[in-house]
Amino acid sequence: MHVHGIDANYYTVQDTDTLTKFYAAFLGEPATHMPGRISEWTFADGTSFGLYGTDGASAGTSGSVMFAVDDVARAVEECKALGVHFHEDGEVTDTPACRMAFGEDPEGNQFILHKRKAG
Numbered sequence: 001m002h003v004h005g006i007d008a009n010y011y012t013v014q015d016t017d018t019l020t021k022f023y024a025a026f027l028g029e030p031a032t033h034m035p036g037r038i039s040e041w042t043f044a045d046g047t048s049f050g051l052y053g054t055d056g057a058s059a060g061t062s063g064s065v066m067f068a069v070d071d072v073a074r075a076v077e078e079c080k081a082l083g084v085h086f087h088e089d090g091e092v093t094d095t096p097a098c099r100m101a102f103g104e105d106p107e108g109n110q111f112i113l114h115k116r117k118a119g
Helices: 016-027 072-081
Strands: 008-013 032-034 038-042 048-053 064-068 098-104 110-116
Touching: 008 016, 016 038, 016 048, 016 072, 072 098, 072 110
Parallel strands: 008 048, 064 110
Antiparallel strands: 032 038, 038 048, 098 110
């Protein structure tokens, strides 16, 4: 077996429809949507992010997804205008490899707005 990439990153969630509205506000409309069950966004590079509705309580929050953006600070401001909660009030972390800011959705699933540096 040879794993050569990640096709999709999904969150298991309790309220698929509410979170679909939340993510659609900054990702656009999902490419696939089955009300109450699944929503999936596919990006230009072929990767996907999705929500999968569970029956009953979700397993809890864990992990995160990095959404590639052109300008992290601008993306933080646009998301804040939509009511997104950010850790450290959206402060952008600058590392030798990237710039990033840490946010979370209404169920507490973490996501990162991320920009790789040319290397």
